[in-house]
Amino acid sequence: GEEVAQTPKHLVRGEGQKAKLYCAPIKGHSYVFWYQQVLKNEFKFLISFQNENVFDETGMPKERFSAKCLPNSPCSLEIQATKLEDSAVYFCASSQSSGVYNEQFFGPGTRLTVL
Amino acid sequence: SQQGEEDPQALSIQEGENATMNCSYKTSINNLQWYRQNSGRGLVHLILIRSNEREKHSGRLRVTLDTSKKSSSLLITASRAADTASYFCATDGRGNNRLAFGKGNQVVVIP
Numbered sequence: 001g002e003e004v005a006q007t008p009k010h011l012v013r014g015e016g017q018k019a020k021l022y023c024a025p026i027k028g029h030s031y032v033f034w035y036q037q038v039l040k041n042e043f044k045f046l047i048s049f050q051n052e053n054v055f056d057e058t059g060m061p062k063e064r065f066s067a068k069c070l071p072n073s074p075c076s077l078e079i080q081a082t083k084l085e086d087s088a089v090y091f092c093a094s095s096q097s098s099g100v101y102n103e104q105f106f107g108p109g110t111r112l113t114v115l
Numbered sequence: 116s117q118q119g120e121e122d123p124q125a126l127s128i129q130e131g132e133n134a135t136m137n138c139s140y141k142t143s144i145n146n147l148q149w150y151r152q153n154s155g156r157g158l159v160h161l162i163l164i165r166s167n168e169r170e171k172h173s174g175r176l177r178v179t180l181d182t183s184k185k186s187s188s189l190l191i192t193a194s195r196a197a198d199t200a201s202y203f204c205a206t207d208g209r210g211n212n213r214l215a216f217g218k219g220n221q222v223v224v225i226p
Contacts, residue, residue, distance in 0.1 A: 056213055102167075102212050
């Protein structure tokens with residue numbers, strides 16, 4: 001598609017439950033990024049992919065977070081055993097190329113609430 | 116290190132006035148991008164300026180980049196009520212593709 005799509009819009013989980021978020025990048029874009037917006041003004045990079053390969057995972061809390069981008073499937077971000085501090089809006093972005101032309105387009109986000 | 120720190124953080128203006136916001140960063144960059152976020156919604160890409168560019172225009176938006184001062188400014192001319200939003204700058208550092216965001220400017224345009 002011509003926009004980054006994210007599902008679901010809202011997700012509510014009890015502490016300790018699993019959460020899985022999905023992202024369909026813009027068609028033709030090779031790079032996918034996940035960001036977390038915890039407070040209204042703070043964004044944190046989590047992980048990026050180049051096609052189905054992990055490109056940069058320096059932002060991922062390794063113990064409970066995992067992500068995949070498989071061919072012909074939406075990308076996913078999974079949080080095992082959610083904690084209260086995981087409550088945030090998770091944004092997916094995609095871009096066509098890297099370097100100076102790395103123009104990232106964002107999806108509408110998934111709001112995760114952990115109770 | 117924190118990149119992209121906008122100043123000022125909150126701006127309230129009358130419709131028709133211009134709004135200017137600034138952003139500073141700390142490391143070398145490939146490009147700098149400005150985004151708009153309406154309350155509770157996603158990020159809308161406004162403009163990308165590459166590290167070898169000094170100024171760029173898009174409609175009512177004008178972005179400048181000064182790599183010697185590691186700073187950028189976003190000017191919105193003839194503001195409208197619909198421009199009410201938070202505006203974020205984000206830098207793409209050399210050697211990686213991830214964006215580092217600033218804390219955002221809240222702009223309120225009063226009709």
